[in-house]
Amino acid sequence: MAYNVIPLTKLIEQFERLPGIGRKTAQRLAFYVLNLPREKAQQFADAITEAHDKIKKCRVCQSLTEGELCPICADSSRDGSVICVVEDSQDVLAFERTREYHGLYHVLHGLISPMDGIGPDQLHIKELLARIGSGEVKEVIMATNPTVEGEATAMYLARLLKPMGVRVTRLAYGIPVGGNLEYADEVTLYRALEGRSEI
């Protein structure tokens, strides 16, 4: 008979389903949670259900929020003439950490990916078009990931948006700060060269 404690196995399996968590890490995490005081473990479980129950998409930018409007859309000091289009809410967090962007966001919640059966209709594109339609927006920054799907989505949106009279821009490609030329791939290096600027 194998050593198999069903509730423990179940917990390990739950952790194993998380992205980037393998069997051994899942086991370590499950044992850690099991060794927490009962009340701490309950807090963990509650955080999961609460996040699900309380978080919804912002009526305007579609990023995750508790209220009707996310704190960024609700903040009148933000520059409403620029919208940065991102794949998901995590990207919003990444931009906010720079503390250098003061415009608004629009979260697509995905990228166009015919291989996965995701077309433009499954993304929050019509909500973006509605925002541009209001006339306040002057620039839309495409900040999707530099992947095939990210590029395709940016191109698709650019074609839709340009006729609406807004400036459509794309994040710069180049060598990451602190990076090493030696390890940069050819495409990145070529893009960095192409995007060079006067110093």
Add this chain to the structure above:
Amino acid sequence: MAYNVIPLTKLIEQFERLPGIGRKTAQRLAFYVLNLPREKAQQFADAITEAHDKIKKCRVCQSLTEGELCPICADSSRDGSVICVVEDSQDVLAFERTREYHGLYHVLHGLISPMDGIGPDQLHIKELLARIGSGEVKEVIMATNPTVEGEATAMYLARLLKPMGVRVTRLAYGIPVGGNLEYADEVTLYRALEGRSEI
């Protein structure tokens, strides 16, 4: 106003408390859980509380189990004359995976560590002594980790157990299978040399 969704921040913090999970991974995991269907997230939350509610320590070997006795102690085909002493239940899983050990276990649930204020009384040592006292046990294998605390605990137990007339053994030290001599530290290499055997 920063982008701060309280239930999301709470969930990220919960993941961040797990061992080996940093800020970025915690964020990734929290978003993943948030994007799960409601019912999958509930299963995750339930797995945490259920594991806590249903799992207890085996009356005999102290490893984690659902019933009074763990499946290993309850299995009459296991060799009751050998007990393998380990730090925690994860180690039991590791040994069981080898499929080569057919004796019983004893889980200490910790190691002697004066620095952390953990003395022999906080470990399940008297339960081990009671098992030896029953007379059936012929050998006790010390399988604590090869750390200072693991060694100290093994030494402490060996001193207690030897006078009770049982054989006390220790896991072999050496080069890990598939390891590389070049990367082995001096102590491991010395131990491997010392423990060499005829081929």
